[in-house]
Amino acid sequence: MNSGGVLGMTRRRQFSWLSAVVGGAVAIACGGEEAAKPAAPAAKAEPTKAPEPTKAAIAPAAPTTAPAAAAAPVKITWFTGRDTTGYTVKQVEEFNKQAGGKITLDYQEQGQQTSDLRDKFILVANAKDPAADVVSMDVPFIPEFAAAGWTLDAEKILLADDRTKFYKGTLDGATYLGKLFAVPWYNNGPGFYYRKDLVEQGGFKGPPKSYDELLEQAKKLQTADIQGLSAQMSQTEGGIITWFEYLWGHGGDLMDEKLEVTLDKGTAGVDSFKRLLSFMYTDKILPEGALGYKTGADAQNPFIEGKSVFLRQWTSGLTQNDRDDSKIKGKWDVVPLPSLKGDKSGAGCLGTWNLGTSKFSKNPDQSGEVIRWFTSPAQQKARYLALGVPPCRPAVFDDAEVKAKYAFAEKLKGTFENLKPRPVTPFYGQMSANVIQPVFGKVTTKAVTPEEGIKEMADGMRKIMKG
Known part of the structure; x- marks a missing residue:
């Protein structure tokens, strides 16, 4: 396979592959979701004469210091799959509280099945729509989305020194053509x-x-x-x-x-x-x-x-x-x-779920902050304690609180050392x-x-x- 991904394919092959990838997403649109229509241009307004100022308005006002307007929080939309436990919603609420008004995370579950999430993201990404900022990805989605040019690499979100703190297999599954395109969120094997x-x-x-x-x-x-x-x-x-x-x-x-x-x-x-x-x-x-x-x-x-x-x-x-x-x-x-x-x-x-950034996000830096928070040691530990969903960071298994709750934690730690991803190809x-x-x-x-x-x-x- 050409190391250039989609860019290295023939035009016929690009069309064939993109048609296969987008097919499921088109079915969603045909099933009732209308594509967004452009807003009609506003009617041209006739100029109007400004009213004469009153004497009170002409009189000099007492000097005041206007308070600086608070910056509106940056809204980040997260496309993810269904969480029947309701725990992720609680994490989102916690994130929004600790963000101090700088970021507001909008959590959006896409359908009942994993395929619903994939199809919906493909629909918006193929249209270069910035509706999604952060997207949850199963391992096979990563090369598929990266090859299509729909996701940004995560090289700056998870720096080299921090990667040693994750299971190698989880990072291998999030890598395409030598670049990291997502950060492992929670583990499964x-x-x-x-x-x-x-x-x-x-x-x-x-x-x-x-x-x-x-x-x-x-x-x-x-x-x-x-x-x-x-x-x-x-x-x-x-x-x-x-x-x-x-x-x-x-x-x-x-x-x-x-x-x-x-x-x-x-x-x-x-x-x-x-x-x-x-x-x-x-x-x-x-x-x-x-x-x-x-x-x-x-x-x-x-x-x-x-x-x-x-x-x-x-x-x-x-x-x-x-x-x-x-x-x-x-x-x-x-x-x-x-x-x-x-x-x-x-x-x-390897059955890891990962978090990545849409290429069409208008706020990739803030999306990176969201991803770092949810994949942090503290949040991976919290999710494991709450749901029993294994972490992508082996150190979590060594935590005293984790060991006290899960007697099998030590045995599981080694289980994730030998996981293999499915073929990393789009x-x-x-x-x-x-x-x-x-x-x-x-x-x-x-x-x-x-x-x-x-x-x-x-x-x-x-x-x-x-x-």
Whole structure:
């Protein structure tokens, strides 16, 4: 891929790519949101004669010192996804209070789904509309928006010395063509949840560290009422991420550092598919019902209900295990993902959310102040304590208050050291939606063989990259 991003593409390829990116956003406009119409020019007014001044007005006024007018606060609009907890609103209120009247942050949730946020930002950015200043970004959005020229780099927002205080993987996911385009806001990565009571009762010294140990323990511990393993396996982004982690665990990858497709090089792609298919259809430790788990919560519910021994789930869901209706309070624990040989932790997928600045913002400096505040150590700690949403700064896990509330904090700290981002290319969204997810669905339902699926997937990815 040309290192110049969109600027290095042919005109035909630019048009093709931008059409694919903007397509979803156009659907929103056609669905009821009208594009803003320019205001009609004001009618030209006829000059009027000024009234004669009164004597009182002519008389000299007593000298007074007019008070200096207070500068109006700079309004910064934040486009973000839905927060069902309501916590972010509280943070926004706190920010506005501490800003001392210099900045007013306008918090705007864009729809119900992550795709709604993406589509709405694309709509305004493609029109060069300054309606958004700060934008929340999932990892795949970062190269997509940067390549289109819709976001500013964040090189001055997070200076080099401060970057050492973040997990390296979170910064890698926010970097495009060697430049940082966003600052990691809150972290997410997978954890391997397990029923410590069942593992102990089964005579095992601890949870599985390798794929073979996972199979052994799950087969022994599952019953007619308790499945061995729960994980997302639906034809969704969450489902393909489950497979990515096994692909990486077998030593493979979708693309190399030069963004050349490597999926069909070697046997890792086929081997990872075969292992998951074996888990589901041969060994039956992973129920076929997992093909319908579209969200992390769908996969986690059986675990919370005491009906699964093991679970692959995002660490942001940890606190749900101890909710009031949970049947596993005090009976679970979490460790890093197992790996092929068990000699190291398995590679997990980076699920960080980040904050960046729209290129069309009229107040980029103040937008940077907002981003620095929300990504600060204090705010990442506050969010973790309030919601259990992991921080992007490892030092937060060492905080005494954090350790007192979350006994598993020390274990989680290492989990985020080995996270991998999905391919950092502006074409990833197109590849995922049009190629990877559909083919993944065909392989997992046995409509095609793993070998056929890997070939179809790799060929489709190359076609998209070539334009």
